[in-house]
Amino acid sequence: MSEAAKADTPFVTAAEEKVAAATQLQLTWWRFRKHRVAVISGIVVIFFYLMALFADFLAVTGPHSTDAARSYIPPQAIHWFDQDGSFKPHVYALKGRRDMRTFKLVYAPDPSDRRYLKLFAEGYSYTFLGLFETNRHLLGLDRGVPEDALFLLGTDQLGRDVWSRLMLATRTSLSIGLIGVALSLFLGILLGGVSGLYGGVIDTAIQRLIEILRSIPTIPLWMGLAAALPSDWSVTQVYIAITVIISLIGWTELARVVRGRFLALREEDFVTAAELAGASRLRIIFRHMVPSFLSHIIAAVSLALPAMIISETTLSFLGLGLRPPAISWGVLLQDAQNLQAIAIAPWLLLVAVPVVIVILAFNFLGDGLRDAADPYG
Amino acid sequence: MNSGNPVLSVEGLKKYFPIRRGILRRLVGNVKAVDDVSFAIGKGETLSLVGESGCGKTTTSRCILRAVQPTAGAIRFGTEDGRTVDVSGLSRTELRPLRRQMQMIFQDPYSSLNPRMTIADIIGEPLLVNGIGDLNARRRRVAELLDVVQLPLAYMNRFPHAFSGGQRQRIGIARALALNPALIVADEPVSALDVSVQAQIINLLLELQDRIGLSYLFVAHDLSVVKHVSHRVAVMYVGRIVELASTDALFNTPRHPYTEALLSAVPVPDPRKRAKRIVLAGEVADPSRVPSGCAFHPRCRYAVERCKVEVPTLQPVEGGGMVSCHRAKDLSLSGVAAPV
Amino acid sequence: MAEPILSVRNLQTYFRPDEGIVRAVDGASFDLYPGRTLGIVGESGCGKSVTARSILRIVDRPGKVEGGEIVLRRHDGRLVDIVGLDESGAEMRDIRGGEIGYVFQEPMSSLSAFYTIGNQVMEAIHLHKRVTEKEARDRAIELLHLVGIPRPEQRVDSYSFELSGGLRQRVMIALALAAEPRILIADEPTTALDVTTQAQILELIRKIQEERKLAVVLITHDMGVIAEMADAVSVMYLGKIVESGPVDEIFHAPKHPYTQALLRSIPSVLAEPRSRLATISGSIPHPYARPPGCTFNPRCGNFMPGKCDQAPPPATTLSADHEVRCFLYGEGVAT
Incomplete structure (x- = not known):
């Protein structure tokens, strides 16, 4: 009787035992690790979310502090070494003067007025992670306020520091993506699950609803919904409303994924086996079905996120989404909308760079996760 | 008969x-x-x-x-x-x-075992959902069943992907036998x-x-x-x-x-x-x-x-x-x- | 016996995925004669299956024919080593279909759903023969008739999904024969079919072979089908031909412990009801974890420690065409 058992055990090394007893998560991770681009993209995505989390800390000046006298300052050069050759990063203070022929403000660095960069310097005060009030920032100057002399990415027409605004915009845009996806996910799993599990009339109704929603061209739909937002709503209210509008479309895709998986899994033998063992419907759903498609959901989410982010950016760029004084990537890009601004201040377009990087990183990450998600496939 | x-x-x-x-x-x-x-x-x-x-x-x-x-x-x-x-x-x-x-043994040994569950969980599931025995008793019964279908006890914590078709079919049989x-x-x-x-x-x-x-x-x-x-x-x-x-x-x-x-x-x-x-x-x-x-x-x-x-x-x-x-x-x- | 039409010598087809190396075919040799059937x-x-695909040079990536030779005697008498040909070159395409027809297990995925079966058979004819559209169509109908498709004049315009599994496999055979090849490779041609349909298809292959003096390679896991069809048999285990010989010797005087065990373990309709079967212990090892020495050694009843697990056994010739790879026979008598 144990003859078969004996012969079945021969070449089990420690490494094999490790694989044999590996959970789904481990297998997925081992596979994901091999996908180098996806791993790098994952790191990029984490980096951006950290940036969003510590946006105020990374900003150097108050994002709303304006001064017509600092309008359209170009990005500043950082000098890394002092005259004596020691490592002391510093910038030169700027002297503005009006060019009397063009009436344009031109700025000239003043090499005699060196401002040394300082870590954990004091600046405008903000609430750190919503925990406590502080005025410490990652970067600052040893003397004078940064508003006067530190312009890493230049300034816009109203003299606001582009770097600082970019930090806060990242927070808004990335968080809208996250909240939007969370909302879509909830709707998608709920409606997709109901659709796939119960079938029949409910399924047909939900499927038709999805088809109708998907057949409406998105931009006019958004325009209509956004136009319906009362103009006296606060920034926060608009923010929430925009998130809801975006996720209204987003859930349909996820619902389809979930429904498809439910339908496929209902026919799987191991689900039948659980049913024959007398398992309850809830157990079958949560112990057998959901874990089987969780990985697909994660992959779908990481692909849905960039779509959400793009949606917000598009809406705000068109002036239909967030409006100043809110700051988001779309809002910042809106500043770079007119030709004049670009001709005079091309650095305003730099905002597009993080948008492209984040979207690409999310797509690569999503691809990698999708490939790794089905270690048994 | x-x-x-x-x-x-x-x-x-x-x-x-x-x-x-x-x-x-x-x-x-x-x-x-x-x-x-x-x-x-x-x-x-x-x-x-x-x-x-x-x-x-x-x-x-x-x-x-x-x-x-x-x-x-x-x-x-x-x-x-x-x-x-x-x-x-x-x-x-x-x-x-x-x-x-009445229990069932399936044709396809690959799709009949949930790849996300360990062998012990798969064989023990009929016992668990029918409220038979406590954790230890179930564990003992799973060990007994593995012995009946001639699989080593050491395999209990493995996942199905580590097994050949024949071994998987034995696991399927053990699960079918769990409730007598x-x-x-x-x-x-x-x-x-x-x-x-x-x-x-x-x-x-x-x-x-x-x-x-x-x-x-x-x-x-x-x-x-x-x-x-x-x-x-x-x-x-x-x-x-x-x-x-x-x-x-x-x-x-x-x-x-x-x-x-x-x-x-x-x-x-x-x-x-x-x-x-x-x-x-x-x-x-x-x-x-x-x-x-x-x-x-x-x-x-x-x-x-x-x-x-x-x-x-x-x-x-x-x-x-x-x-x-x-x-x-x-x-x-x-x-x-x-x-x- | 006549000259072989195809000789395979020491064929090595390896797969090199990221995880390691799989020696899918590791030194296979056999000869093929007109009008005879070799069962693998x-x-x-x-x-x-990889052996069959190697002969046709259609091994999927990351697999590759890495060694050995496959010498084909072409219809004009020229000897061509298929291993040396360009996979997608003109000569190889000419050989594929033109000299060697092939039938696979799953007729559904081998046939296009977008073209009628007539179109597909005609295309195969056009690829290798200069004929007019009308001639090709007549020829297609003739072929469908030959493979026993009822009402071929009408069926020639139907689509593969309108046909049953048995009829689809007949169409596959018609396709394989379209360019009048001299070799037919059938890879599990009846595995997906019901037993009465299987009997029909085997009968058909046998009939066509007799009429056309085809050399047939029949690849299957079913010993019953082999006993029924083959003249010579090669038994493979983990990439190696462990034993080859005439069908009667393989079934009535098997030499390799694997062949012996396999024959003992197959259920038979001739057995006593409810009789126990002899078993081969254990299961087939994972391709990455092939045992050293003779690959069958962990499951072998005649395992000799220190010998079988050291080096792979050489081929031993027992009689003119009976060869075995096992240390039990004629110590180290290599061919």
């Missing part, structure tokens, strides 16, 4: 799948997947359902397990306390306590396995039957495998049983022309026994357009006028079998032992 |  009450008796089982057409989903006909099937299985007995694809053998087994809702007929189970319960009309909740009596069922429905349990592993599983099934008096409803298309496991065999053709007899009688002296042709078509692993086969013309009939009279008549070389008009019924013949053929009495058919 | 039998992972 066949002592006392049958473990399972099926009477007049029918399963029709409606065919609907057009936008109004109008009913235009039925696929008679199972059409008036009756049989009984005694304690410790193996009854095999054989036939070609589309003959209704798998649908029959799914109806018995109530994975498919039968259209008509009675499915009676003899319970542990000697009562008889017709499960064909029971609701999901009424059915649950009876589930323990009286009947196991085995749907092509060895057809997905390699030849050298098939034999191990067939022997295991035979051994388990001898040890714990299990009854099997064995669904298969491979007559060689069927010969090795069955006490009795039922041959199905387009939704109906055409012949039911003891294994010996069915293989040696078949009474239905379809059985004869089926046996003749099986390749024998001996080049010295290359015989002239009875090669049936045409294809298995479409269950949505069953031929008139005896469904087999268009392919039958013994068919007469009567076979085209009158549907034969399953009648007892001398020797204890049942056959559904108008010419059963005047035909002398050959089995596997004699050359054709 | 083995279980999953033994390399029987």
Whole structure:
């Protein structure tokens, strides 16, 4: 009787035992690790979310502090070494003067007025992670306020520091993506699950609803919904409303994924086996079905996120989404909308760079996760 | 075998799948997947359902397990306390306590085990959901079951992906045994396995039957495998049983022309026994357009006028079998032992 | 016996995925003669299908024919080593279909759903023969008739999904024969079919072989089909041909412990009802974890420690055409 058992055990090394007893998560991770681009993209995505989390800390000046006298300052050069050759990063203070022929403000660095960069310097005060009030920032100057002399990415027409605004915009845009996806996910799993599990009339109704929603061209739909937002709503209210509008479309895709998986899994033998063992419907759903498609959901989410982010950016760029004084990537890009601004201040377009990087990183990450998600496939 | 009450008796089982057409989903006909099937299985007995694809053998087994809702007929189970319960009309909740009596072994050892659960969880699930024993007791029972199916205990915490097809099938068998069922429905349990592993599983099934008096409803298309496991065999053709007899009688002296042709078509692993086969013309009939009279008549070389008009019924013949053929009495058919 | 039409010598087809190396076919040799059937039998992972695909040079990536030779005697008498040809070159395409026809297990995925079966057979004819559209169509109908498709004049315009599995496999055979090849490779041609349909298809292959003096390579896991059809048999296990010989010797005087065990373990309709089967212990090792020495050694009843697990056994010739790779026979008598 144990003859078969004996012969079945021969070449089990420690490494094999490790694989044999590996959970789904481990297998997925081992596979994901091999996908180098996806791993790098994952790191990029984490980096951006950290940036969003510590946006105020990374900003150097108050994002709303304006001064017509600092309008359209170009990005500043950082000098890394002092005259004596020691490592002391510093910038030169700027002297503005009006060019009397063009009436344009031109700025000239003043090499005699060196401002040394300082870590954990004091600046405008903000609430750190919503925990406590502080005025410490990652970067600052040893003397004078940064508003006067530190312009890493230049300034816009109203003299606001582009770097600082970019930090806060990242927070808004990335968080809208996250909240939007969370909302879509909830709707998608709920409606997709109901659709796939119960079938029949409910399924047909939900499927038709999805088809109708998907057949409406998105931009006019958004325009209509956004136009319906009362103009006296606060920034926060608009923010929430925009998130809801975006996720209204987003859930349909996820619902389809979930429904498809439910339908496929209902026919799987191991689900039948659980049913024959007398398992309850809830157990079958949560112990057998959901874990089987969780990985697909994660992959779908990481692909849905960039779509959400793009949606917000598009809406705000068109002036239909967030409006100043809110700051988001779309809002910042809106500043770079007119030709004049670009001709005079091309650095305003730099905002597009993080948008492209984040979207690409999310797509690569999503691809990698999708490939790794089905270690048994 | 066949002592006392049958473990399972099926009477007049029918399963029709409606065919609907057009936008109004109008009913235009039925696929008679199972059409008036009756049989009984005694304690410790193996009854095999054989036939070609589309003959209704798998649908029959799914109806018995109530994975498919039968259209008509009675499915009676003899319970542990000697009562008889017709499960064909029971609701999901009424059915649950009876589930323990009947378990299933699946064809595909890959899709029948949840890849996200360890072997211990898979085998222990029937115990867990039926609230049997505490964690430790269940663990002990799983260990016992692994021993029964001849797998090392060390494998308990592994996931299915670490096992070969044969080992997975053993795990599936252990799960089916967990609740001490009286009947196991085995749907092509060895057809997905390699030849050298098939034999191990067939022997295991035979051994388990001898040890714990299990009854099997064995669904298969491979007559060689069927010969090795069955006490009795039922041959199905387009939704109906055409012949039911003891294994010996069915293989040696078949009474239905379809059985004869089926046996003749099986390749024998001996080049010295290359015989002239009875090669049936045409294809298995479409269950949505069953031929008139005896469904087999268009392919039958013994068919007469009567076979085209009158549907034969399953009648007892001398020797204890049942056959559904108008010419059963005047035909002398050959089995596997004699050359054709 | 006549000259072989195809000789395979020491064929090595390896797969090199990221995880390591799989020696799917590891030194297979055999000859093929006109009008005769070579059966290649083995279980999953033994390399029987890869052997067929290697001859046709259609091994999927990351697999590659890495060694050995496959010498084909072309219809004009020229000897060509297929291993040396460009996979997608003109000569290889000419050989594929033109000299070697092939039938696979799954007729559904081998046939296009977008073209009628007639179109597909005609295309195969056009690829290798200069004929007019009308001639090709007539030829296609003739072929469908030959493979026993009822009412071929009408069926020539039907699509593959309108046909049953058995008819589809007949169409596949018609396709394989379209350019009148002299070799037919059939890889599990009846595995997906019911037993009565299988009998029909085997009968058909046999009939066509007799008519056309085809050399047939029949690849299957089913010993019954081999006994029924083959003249010579090669038994494969994990990439190696462990035993080869005439069909009667393989079934009635098998020499390799694997062949012996396999024959004992197969269920038979001739057996006593409910009789136990002899088993081969254990299961087929994972392709990455092939045992050292003779690959069958962990499951072998005649295992000799210190010998079988050291080096792979050489081929031993027992009689003119019976060869075995096992240390039990004629110590180290290599061919």
